Amino acid sequence: MNADTSTRRPFERGVADLRAGRRAVLTAAASGLVFSSALGAAEAAGATARSSPKRCYVIVTDGCRPDEITADLTPNLHRLRAHGMWWPRATSMPVMETIPNHVMMMTGHRPDRTGVPANSFYDRALGEVRDMDQPSDIRVGTVIERLNRQGYTTGTVLSKEYLYGVFGDRATHRWEPQPTLPITNHAPDAFTMAALRDMVTEFDPHFCFVNLGDIDRVGHADLTGTTLKVARTAALANTDRLVGQFVDDLKASGAWRHTMLLVLADHSMDWSVPTNVVSLSSGLEADDLLAGHVQIADNGGADLVYWTGPDADREAAIDRIRDIAQATDGVLKAWDRRADWLRLGPEAGEVVVFCQAGWRFSDPDPLTSNPIPGNHGHPATRAIPFFVAGGHPRVEHGARSPRHARTTDVAPTVASFFGLGTGRYEGKARI
Numbered sequence: 001m002n003a004d005t006s007t008r009r010p011f012e013r014g015v016a017d018l019r020a021g022r023r024a025v026l027t028a029a030a031s032g033l034v035f036s037s038a039l040g041a042a043e044a045a046g047a048t049a050r051s052s053p054k055r056c057y058v059i060v061t062d063g064c065r066p067d068e069i070t071a072d073l074t075p076n077l078h079r080l081r082a083h084g085m086w087w088p089r090a091t092s093m094p095v096m097e098t099i100p101n102h103v104m105m106m107t108g109h110r111p112d113r114t115g116v117p118a119n120s121f122y123d124r125a126l127g128e129v130r131d132m133d134q135p136s137d138i139r140v141g142t143v144i145e146r147l148n149r150q151g152y153t154t155g156t157v158l159s160k161e162y163l164y165g166v167f168g169d170r171a172t173h174r175w176e177p178q179p180t181l182p183i184t185n186h187a188p189d190a191f192t193m194a195a196l197r198d199m200v201t202e203f204d205p206h207f208c209f210v211n212l213g214d215i216d217r218v219g220h221a222d223l224t225g226t227t228l229k230v231a232r233t234a235a236l237a238n239t240d241r242l243v244g245q246f247v248d249d250l251k252a253s254g255a256w257r258h259t260m261l262l263v264l265a266d267h268s269m270d271w272s273v274p275t276n277v278v279s280l281s282s283g284l285e286a287d288d289l290l291a292g293h294v295q296i297a298d299n300g301g302a303d304l305v306y307w308t309g310p311d312a313d314r315e316a317a318i319d320r321i322r323d324i325a326q327a328t329d330g331v332l333k334a335w336d337r338r339a340d341w342l343r344l345g346p347e348a349g350e351v352v353v354f355c356q357a358g359w360r361f362s363d364p365d366p367l368t369s370n371p372i373p374g375n376h377g378h379p380a381t382r383a384i385p386f387f388v389a390g391g392h393p394r395v396e397h398g399a400r401s402p403r404h405a406r407t408t409d410v411a412p413t414v415a416s417f418f419g420l421g422t423g424r425y426e427g428k429a430r431i
């Protein structure tokens, strides 16, 4: 039964946990949205809860490109950025995918420490490719648990099924989005922001971590030409309006002057035409050494290739995989995963292959595995929005930094805001 629980999809597992009473404290807000408070965490926090008025919200506009924040299209985000602290050179870190970058945000470390290098990976123990959506996939502590231990209360409001899964019960309070999500595995931003507003009304945690999935999901959608642009524009405008409403709430309640709001994306987005598809599977399987001994985890703009044959042949296999990938149209570069700068750890396999801008991977099947034009994971999707706003005195106004902010900087920035040390983090505090 335990094995069954661990391999269930995250929402199924969440529902099962709720039914079994493993998450004891359930609250339905006036709107009907459901929150759970992790068993034990709420009492622990309640026993020592701080009365600090400080509030910090990290809002991830999933898949938003920095050039999409403009005065016309996203006036609220644009105004917050202009009046706050802005890092125009900020980037996502490899692999430029959703789960690893959200984990980097909350841990302040790269994937060779966190254990989470990609969305999709080959689980050697299980013998299959799966999403990194299990709470135990994160191998280090997060700033969420650290705040809990210090008597601060925390909340997660995550619109995507696998994020809900991987962050598990870490926060004091978490939104249970399972009723809203059957098809796209994500909740629309209108629900997610309603949940954030309800969570603030109901529990008012010191810290909330929020993922808004609409911009990304529309970015992936299989719409062509002008239709895609119209849908993307509508999603950006809608998300911007919802964030604006949330800020208006904070200003109306007087909380804004105690608030730091960090807005960023986990990666940006790149679009490919149907003919620009890279598929490595057939080339690798046609090789005598590699046939039957490789697995590929497709991450859109990056393929992770795993050697499953004898250890004695590993180095030769790595050379062969790189040679074959490198000779394939649309491949930008095939890296030995151990390359110093990648910092991905063994979960990322033996070879990490990035595609060129305007291309995508579709493995193992070139036609069916990845039919969507919008992708990320490759270097073309590194640039992200990254800015801090709010009325708290720590937030400077109209500041613009030339420094290279990264997704790993979120945890130390949050820790610094709450007066906790930042020496343990690889990322840097940006306030």
Ligand SMILES: [Zn+2]
Binding pocket: 062, 063, 097, 098, 099, 216, 266, 267
């Ligand atoms: Zn994402």
